[in-house]
Amino acid sequence: MSDxxxxxxxxxGTEIICDQAFYRCYMLKNFYMPNSIIAIGKEAFTDCYRxxxxxxxxxxxxxxxxxxxxCSNLSSVxxxxxxxxxKIEFVDYLSNPLSSAHHLFLNGEEIKDLVIPKEITKIRDNTFSGCSELTSVTIDDNVTSIxxxxxxxxxxxxSITVPGSVTKIDGCAFSGCTGLTSVSLPSGLTSIASNMFYxxxxxxxxTIPNNVVSINExxxxxxxxxxxxxxxxxVVCIGDNAFDGCASLTSIDIPNSVTSIVNGAFYGCSSLASINIPNSVTSIGESAFRGCTSLFLETSEQPQTMENI
Structure with a gap:
């Protein structure tokens, strides 16, 4: 395509915008897409910065x-x-135009208070990622996964309340939500996924629900x-760097169910003054408490295998 x-x-009648169709069309300002389009290929609009x-x-x-x-000048979707x-399948974060635009408009009105439609049972990968003006989300109890x-x-x-119908929340679901102050998680959740609240x-x-077995990296x-x-x-395992950099965390009780605290789990928790480690813990990974300059460790008994803290 011409620069x-x-x-x-x-x-x-066109159904597909092919891979790299408008790749680096630096002068492209206006694009008109008919409702016949069902797919947009990889890098189709990459670097269309106007x-x-x-x-x-x-x-x-x-x-x-x-x-x-x-697409650095893209401001509205x-x-x-x-x-x-x-229902759109976004292959990655940068396949969603909101990664640049941040503003999503439904029939001309910007979405700020989002209500997930009742027809939706799964909130797909990256669906609202980058939607920076979104202030509230209401998730219907038909939804089973995020x-x-x-x-x-x-x-x-x-804030966000995840209904009890949800049994799975994948990694990075709420990562980078810098204004998020409170979250209510469903009781059916069995793991806190990697980077969920990064x-x-x-x-x-x-408050981590009672059925959660692992707090992942x-x-x-x-x-x-x-x-x-x-x-x-x-909870059985606290994963790599799970609470790394939580500088305001002052104390924590590790339950008797935990058997391992993995590498860097509480790295840099500089306000952490006390932590109770039960005798169920058999291994503590490298640098698990490094940078915890205020820490006093309380142990029921010496763990059977104490790696380098």
Whole structure:
């Protein structure tokens, strides 16, 4: 496609925008997409940095890798069907135009208070990632799972209640939600996935549901406002760097169910003054408490295998 192209109208009846179709069309400002489009290929609009807004097809189902990467001037995404939007398969974070635009408009009105439609049972990967003006989310109890990065970088989101129908939340689901202060998690959850709350610096407390078995790597990484964590007696393992950088955390009780505290689990928790480690813990990984300059360790008994703290 010509580098000097400023406007482009896709012919009605066209179904696919091919891989790299408008790759580095630096002058492209206006793009018109018919509702016949069902897929956008990888890197289709990469580096179209003059493109300021885009209206997506109602029938779009798939967007390829990095389709909207480096669209630095993109500020608005327009849709006419929220159910259709929730069913789009975003291959990665940069396939979602919100990664650049941050503002999602439904029938001309910006979405700030999101209500997930009743037709939706799964919130897919990256569906609302980067939607920085989103302030609240209501999730219907028809939803059973929340995908990877589904609400990542929703920086204006302050609280969220996940209904009891949800049994799985994938990694990075709320990562980068820097305004998030409170979260209510469902009782059916069995793990806190990797990077789930990575960088949620305003989060002050969290109660982990009673059926959770593992708190995975970097689950609460750099949650610098986190002061209180309640870990239930179902948790067996606290993963790599799970609470790394939680500088406001002052104390924590490890339940008798925990058998291992993995590498860097509480690295850099500089306000952590006391922690009770039960005799069920048989291994503590390298640097698990490094940088915990205020820490006093309380142990029921010496763990059977104490690696380098």
């Amino acid at each position: 000097n192209l400023e406007s482009y109208w896709v012919k009605e 493109l300021s807004e885009i209206k997506l097809s109602e029938n779009l189902t798939d967007i390829g890798v990095s389709a909207f990467e480096l 327009y849709i006419s069907d929220l159910v259709a939007w929730c 995908g990877n990065g589904a609400f990542s970088d929703c920086t204006s989101l302050t 960088g949620c610096s305003a989060l002050t407390s969290i 970097r689950a609460f990484y750099w949650c610098r406002g986190l002061t209180t964590v309640t870990i239930p007696n179902s």
